[in-house]
Amino acid sequence: MSAESTYADWIAVAYRDRRLCAWAMAGEGTVRAQADTALTGDSGVEEALIALLDPWLGQAQIPVIGAGLGSADGAWPALPVVAVPAKPLDLLPVATACSDPRLRLWRIPGLSQAEPADLMTGDETRIAGFLAANPSFDGVMCLLGLRTCWVHVSAEEVVSFQxxxxxxxxxxxxxxxxxxxxxxxxxxxxxxxxxxxxxxxxxxxxxxxxxxxxxxxxxxxxxxxxxxxxxxxxxxxxxxxxxxxxxxxxxxxxxxxxxxxxxxxxxxxxxxxxxxxxxxxGLLTQVGLTRYHAAIQEPGP
Amino acid sequence: MSAESTYADWIAVAYRDRRLCAWAMAGEGTVRAQADTALTGDSGVEEALIALLDPWLGQAQIPVIGAGLGSADGAWPALPVVAVPAKPLDLLPVATACSDPRLRLWRIPGLSQAEPADLMTGDETRIAGFLAANPSFDGVMCLLGLRTCWVHVSAEEVVSFQxxxxxxxxxxxxxxxxxxxxxxxxxxxxxxxxxxxxxxxxxxxxxxxxxxxxxxxxxxxxxxxxxxxxxxxxxxxxxxxxxxxxxxxxxxxxxxxxxxxxxxxxxxxxxxxxxxxxxxxGLLTQVGLTRYHAAIQEPGP
Missing domain, CATH: 3.30.420.310 (2-keto-3-deoxy-galactonokinase, C-terminal domain)
Structure with missing residues (x-):
């Protein structure tokens, strides 16, 4: 997008089922553009992320908020996980150093469950997106893809999942x-x-x-x-x-x-x-990431 | 093996789990040599069979008795199957035209079961090999590989399988x-x-x-x-x-x-x-194929 840097205010990213999806966001919730790519066995997540976002990047650094972003084969530290019961809307994005200085990257922590051992990375953001509009939901969310995650939700909390x-x-x-x-x-x-x-x-x-x-x-x-x-x-x-x-x-x-x-x-x-x-x-993910973006304390310009 | 054609009298072949195994046999049961090859997605069974056997072939035509040999992607007619209950030792090898004139090919029919729908191609020969030495066996055979076949055997018959x-x-x-x-x-x-x-x-x-x-x-x-x-x-x-x-x-x-x-x-x-x-x-297969070979009425020289 050349040197102009007002095209997007920030970028929302989600990684699930070996696909990386990105939305160029203006303000809190307007989608300016959307892009996605499939990761093959060999490509690293960080490398794929930079290539996917490149057309949207200008000279200024841009905030990127990502769900489901693991350690990217060691490029980033291990993704923190929070043990359930936990409130998805209370998760705090973790600032992560990225090899491309144009990105100011935050990753959303995942959720973990000790027994039965289980791990959620990415779906916490879908849940947050749903709870943002339906805070009183009490029941079960079923999040589909290459894996299915069944989540017991009550009082804005993930109680357990499978x-x-x-x-x-x-x-x-x-x-x-x-x-x-x-x-x-x-x-x-x-x-x-x-x-x-x-x-x-x-x-x-x-x-x-x-x-x-x-x-x-x-x-x-x-x-x-x-x-x-x-x-x-x-x-x-x-x-x-x-x-x-x-x-x-x-x-x-x-x-x-x-x-x-x-x-x-x-x-x-x-x-x-x-x-x-x-x-x-996709909509739940966008809404969830928009909530997480709003919670980030941006440094002054 | 050059033009000499007494090295092997016949060749036993079995195809299972995408591996083709062959034994160069002398008389009824002596193994002179053994070879095997894995089939990749693209290679046809007939082509792989000819390549595998080539070092053993002389100028004379040699009988080849094969278990588990399907239609080889259309190179051969569909393999006949016999509905259970059926006696594996009574199966009759089927003469099959092969594109290489050095091979006189016979294929062993498979077994089929209407309900629950099931199909056995190759394991009937393992069962025949076992029953040749243990004709009074009454019980269950469990034949392992990429697929498992459970077979109820009684009075030399396959009663049902799964x-x-x-x-x-x-x-x-x-x-x-x-x-x-x-x-x-x-x-x-x-x-x-x-x-x-x-x-x-x-x-x-x-x-x-x-x-x-x-x-x-x-x-x-x-x-x-x-x-x-x-x-x-x-x-x-x-x-x-x-x-x-x-x-x-x-x-x-x-x-x-x-x-x-x-x-x-x-x-x-x-x-x-x-x-x-x-x-x-492997031994069961050899014994089974040896039994089938003995049952073939060879044409005169």
Whole structure:
């Protein structure tokens, strides 16, 4: 953006599911531009961050507030984590030295839970974004992506949480040698999805066998890729819902994530008598980071 | 081997877990040489087979008997499968045209099961190898690799079988982004393995959450990679044992596979009061293919 430095007042950044998203922000909440990039195995987070933000950088230093930013392969110190119970809106951004002097970087601490051992980096900001507008929410948030985080929220506090690898399992299995051909479809059959959710919810211990059965049903019975893809998603999400039943049963549930994933979880939960609130995750992140930005004591110019 | 063609009388071949293994055989059961190769995503099975066998081929055509050989990406017709119940020792090798005229190829049919849909290609030969020496075996065979096949055997028949993707899940997860660092160890801690087996056997529905917990325990509590690797194997094998309990509970169990994998399953089963017989899978395959070779009516010279 040349030498002009009023284009953005600050930059919001979030890292989740190996994607780095950035928003060029004006004032408290106006999005001027948006950019994102996928990180491959080799690229470091700091390097990717600088490359992503470069078009927005002028001569003046600009504040960058980031959620989910770990140690970037040693470029930064370990990200501090706060033990639950903890209030996401009270987390204090941590000033972090960045190798590019144009960035004045703050990172949002994560949350940790000792038993069962669990770690949240990034989703605390989505939760903060939701609580900023809904401070009296008492229930469970379900934050979706390559991992799912189920969070018990009460009185603005994260009381406990539980992370599952469901999205990553779906990705690995749908691209892996055994099932790739069976589930190669751009869409999934939602009826097959719903049946598979019900099956695994009632017999979750049969997951590994049912997964292989997709391949056999494809080869033997000509199960369509759309139906097989729906079944794969249903088997994995059903198993997750079986494991997290104490979280969602009889609770107010708010789901946030990409639209298609939110639709899958919402449909499965409705089948269990739960009527979830569906939220857009990117917006929650922006609102959360805007709150954290407002809390930073900027040094004078 | 130059033009000399008495080096091997025939060649035994088995394809499983994306590895092609071959044995140069003299008479009925003497192994003259052994070779194997891993198939990558792109290479076809027929091409890999010809390259692997080439050093053993002379001017005369040589019989090649293969287990687990599918359609080789269309190079061969679909492999016939026989519906269970079926006797592995009664399967008839199928003559298959090969693009290399030096090979006279026979493929061993697989087994299929309509409900639950399942498919076995290759393990029927291991079972035949075992039954050749133990025709009165009545119980369950557990055949290990990237997939596990549990097989109910009685009166020389495969009555039913059940395949799980456990080995493939272990491989995908231990190399995937979430857990790679946590489980990067050359060995696994067997105490951690045993505990994880017990945990999942009693609460199999918590698998996806416990998997993620490995990463958190590594980062938060400094869980050693050896212990995390043991736990990962234990969680997956425990879940499989929970799903296959009707197969192994109170049965005579024979396990075959690579030595380290056999040791893991044997230890888990012993913890459940089962004393399995442990077998070497390569030997079973050789014996099975030798039986099939003997059944072939060779054309005159």
């Amino acid at each position: 992370t599952s690898l469901t999205g990553e399992l779906f990705q690995d299995l749908s691209l892996g040698d055994s099932l790739r051909d069976a589930v190669a479809a751009p869409r999934m059959d939602m009826a097959a999805y719903g049946e598979a959710v019900t099956e695994t919810l009632s017999r979750p211990e049969r997951l590994a066998q049912r997964l292989f059965s997709l391949r056999a049903a494809h080869l033997l019975h000509g199960l369509s890729p759309e139906a097989a893809r729906g079944r794969l998603a249903g088997l994995l999400i059903g198993a997750e819902l079986a494991a997290t039943r104490p979280y969602w049963l009889g609770q107010a549930v708010a789901i946030a994530g990409a639209q298609d994933l939110v639709a899958l979880y919402a449909s499965a939960l409705r089948g269990q008598g739960v009527s979830p609130l569906c939220l857009e995750a | 395949t799980s993707l456990t080995g493939e899940l272990f491989q995908d997860l231990s190399l995937g982004d979430s857990l790679r660092d946590a489980v990067a160890a050359p060995r696994m801690d067997m105490a951690a393995y045993g505990e994880a087996v017990t945990e999942t056997l009693s609460r199999p529905e918590r698998l996806a959450q416990r998997l993620f917990s490995l990463r958190a325990a590594h980062l938060l509590h400094g869980l050693s990679p050896e212990a995390a690797r043991g736990r990962l194997a234990g969680l997956l094998i425990g879940a499989e044992l929970a799903a296959t309990r009707p197969y192994w509970l109170g049965q005579a169990v024979a396990i075959a596979g690579a030595q380290d994998l056999v040791a893991l399953y044997a230890s888990a089963l012993r913890g459940q009061g089962v004393s399995p017989l442990c077998l070497e899978a």
